[in-house]
């Protein structure tokens with residue numbers, strides 16, 4: 001297999017050049033190697049298989065790799081740690097691209113006093129957590145539910161966590177980027193050599209570029225500045241259970257004003273009964289294979305885990321006296337409402353660590369939900385954004401739930417409440433060894449996107465297979481945003497070497513590929 005449009009002879013020459021640049025042992029071309037960079041959750045791993053992977057160790061090696069890619073017109077797909085499960089893992093949109101694996105770049109520079117860090121792409125959440133612990137630095141991470149990935153990679157894909165710093169892209173402060181022609185730029189105050197303000201002041205001078213490199217293919221990020229949360233004196237909150245599907249509407253309406261006003265500082269995630277069961281049990285415990293999860297199965301799951309139809313945890317961070325008052329205030333907002341259960345959570349410095357994402361501890365156990373059906377499991381993420389309004393949330397749930405039933409899939413979703421919107425995060429679980437189920441996944445996903453689009457909602461992030469589809473739903477003025485993105489792409493990357501097809505953005509030479 002070679003890179004697309006590249007003859008085997010030219011491809012072999014390019015590989016020699018890559019070997020000279022990064023060391024032969026860091027150029028991976030065998031069948032096994034390439035499969036290691038396929039999407040482990042993909043319905044069809046062949047359609048996004050890379051032709052090779054290379055793993056540079058320094059910014060100079062990245063620059064040289066990009067120059068070589070230009071010389072031989074070979075597309076590179078940058079990944080930080082490549083754990084983007086549900087969205088494509090390490091695999092490229094364009095089959096045959098070479099994966100640019102940055103996981104060997106692992107430098108960490110913490111500014112403990114100012115609460116910032118500068119990380120290279122290979123720094124995982126566990127690496128940074130260990131670094132803070134080992135050096136007794138009182139700063140907390142915000143981690144995703146699967147924390148196996150990269151601090152930088154997750155932020156660049158606009159990943160989310162569960163503390164007040166959970167909007168990771170919003171906490172980026174200053175990037176170092178290798179542009180598609182090999183030039184090296186630092187954004188924000190980093191544009192001044194030796195500036196002490198690179199991680200302190202986001203805008204810089206003139207246009208700000210940080211968000212231009214999120215979910216884009218305009219460059220390869222080699223360093224990322226991020227704000228970290230000063231360790232709070234306490235974390236307090238409430239764990240709620242609600243009995244009926246319809247409760248979603250009023251729960252959203254009670255929480256949304258407190259979220260907008262900043263009384264609730266993090267994004268509460270209202271999730272259904274399958275969240276716990278999918279991680280801790282197998283489906284066959286609840287229902288015979290091939291049968292739908294009926295009301296009695298749902299009832300049994302809820303009983304075992306002592307949960308409602310919906311559950312949500314709200315957490316407050318800061319001094320004890322402020323948190324105690326906030327918890328009282330939140331409780332009062334639910335007074336007179338039909339709440340199935342409301343349990344207080346309280347952690348104060350000195351207590352044993354809670355060890356969960358709400359206290360910034362990295363975890364991997366949610367990955368166990370890939371085993372829900374048995375077989376080679378996986379999921380595809382479907383995450384449309386909608387206004388933070390109860391009636392709209394309820395309708396979104398009802399329409400989507402009906403589609404899950406129509407396509408014979410198990411409803412697994414949450415509504416994460418941002419300051420002004422809800423993100424309806426669905427993990428569509430499946431068994432890759434079940435051809436009948438896999439035959440339904442693509443149509444189901446397209447039906448979900450069409451349904452959202454009819455309501456003028458679209459996804460905030462999507463799987464590599466659907467990047468064109470989702471880009472096509474952003475249709476104001478005949479897709480003016482896509483035209484703008486592609487004008488920028490052509491100006492910065494005339495040879496189209498960085499991540500063709502990412503977020504639906506194709507270089508001119510490959511634009512006819514758009515599906």
Ligand SMILES: Cc1cc2nc3c(=O)[nH]c(=O)nc-3n(C[C@H](O)[C@H](O)[C@H](O)COP(=O)(O)OP(=O)(O)OC[C@H]3O[C@@H](n4cnc5c(N)ncnc54)[C@H](O)[C@@H]3O)c2cc1C
Pocket residue numbers: 078079080081082083084085086089090102121143144145146147148149150151152153154156157158159160161219220221222366367368369499502
């Ligand atoms: C059970 C489960 C739970 C999950 N929970 C969450 C969650 O709560 N929150 C969440 O956000 N995600 C979640 N995920 C999705 C995913 O696992 C994480 O987001 C993970 O952190 C992404 O992988 P990564 O950090 O290694 O990023 P990567 O895979 O390295 O990068 C993500 C994408 O960003 C781009 N990119 C990466 N690095 C660069 C770079 N240096 N320059 C330019 N572009 C780059 C690439 O296009 C890449 O495909 C979950 C997944 C599973 C399976």
